[in-house]
Amino acid sequence: MSESILYVVSTPIGNLDDMTPRGITVLKAVDVIAAEDTRHSRKLMNHFGIETPMVPCHEHNEGYQSEQLVKRLAAGESVALVSDAGTPLISDPGFVLVRKVREAGFRVVPVPGCCALIAALSVSGLATDRFYFEGFLPAKSSGRKKRLEAMAAYTHTWAVYESTHRILDSLADFKEVLGADRYIVLAREITKTFETVLAGSVEEVEYMLQEDSNQCRGEFVVLVQGAEEEKREEVDSEARKWLERLLSELPPKKAAAIVADMTGYRKKQLYDVALELKG
Numbered sequence: 001m002s003e004s005i006l007y008v009v010s011t012p013i014g015n016l017d018d019m020t021p022r023g024i025t026v027l028k029a030v031d032v033i034a035a036e037d038t039r040h041s042r043k044l045m046n047h048f049g050i051e052t053p054m055v056p057c058h059e060h061n062e063g064y065q066s067e068q069l070v071k072r073l074a075a076g077e078s079v080a081l082v083s084d085a086g087t088p089l090i091s092d093p094g095f096v097l098v099r100k101v102r103e104a105g106f107r108v109v110p111v112p113g114c115c116a117l118i119a120a121l122s123v124s125g126l127a128t129d130r131f132y133f134e135g136f137l138p139a140k141s142s143g144r145k146k147r148l149e150a151m152a153a154y155t156h157t158w159a160v161y162e163s164t165h166r167i168l169d170s171l172a173d174f175k176e177v178l179g180a181d182r183y184i185v186l187a188r189e190i191t192k193t194f195e196t197v198l199a200g201s202v203e204e205v206e207y208m209l210q211e212d213s214n215q216c217r218g219e220f221v222v223l224v225q226g227a228e229e230e231k232r233e234e235v236d237s238e239a240r241k242w243l244e245r246l247l248s249e250l251p252p253k254k255a256a257a258i259v260a261d262m263t264g265y266r267k268k269q270l271y272d273v274a275l276e277l278k279g
């Protein structure tokens, strides 16, 4: 094993067969593994016969631990970073460590593998040429709605991580802010026994979860179809013309409300188009 290198190693998000052979080789060969939760990662290490010593590296000790690990790299040792599941740093600890190691002039080498976001995106059927990842939304509804409002007019696919405790509350906020008709894809328990991918309008997906409490369990990636795609499909040139005309006299909200009355399109949808027309 090359010395003085930090390896950022992805681990499975459910199915242990997704651990890469290179990941196992690296974890066996390094001097120390920095793990988000050493007790959690011990199970993975035992499964693959990895006996390398581990040290904890999580959000509460990352600053201090990073300094210790930089010292070990300076002494010629090699280090691997893992999180509880998936790719470290993706809604997981590791940023402080990677930054410090790079600043200290040592190499950081990725050992790629699972990431729930990418796995969900790959099966969603949503546009993948451009996408935006928000990570976790705020736990409180008011903060969550603020973030959703900020993303409502994004024209590309976007995604958030969500936990079992909040999925229904979150979907209620999605409905309020994005409208009941926005098309979403809910990827649950990817690579695990109860893997499900539900797709439809926010209202339809919310209904599926309300009808079957099992669908509310586990880990989720919520993917949202970009606003532009929706608009391109639905808002015709006639409505756009009216909007453009009214926008020269009225604020976007008012113009959207009038055109909504005239055409039957949703106010929110027209408001997004109005903002776009205003540049």
Ligand code: SAM
Binding pocket: 013, 014, 083, 085, 086, 087, 088, 089, 090, 091, 092, 114, 115, 116, 117, 160, 161, 162, 163, 187, 188, 189, 190, 191, 192, 219, 220, 221
């Ligand atoms: N670093 C991880 C990655 O690369 O995806 C993500 C860690 S983040 C703390 C955990 C969140 O990722 C979960 O709450 C869920 O939103 C998502 N997630 C992780 N595993 C998942 C799975 N098997 N199916 C669906 N979502 C998953």
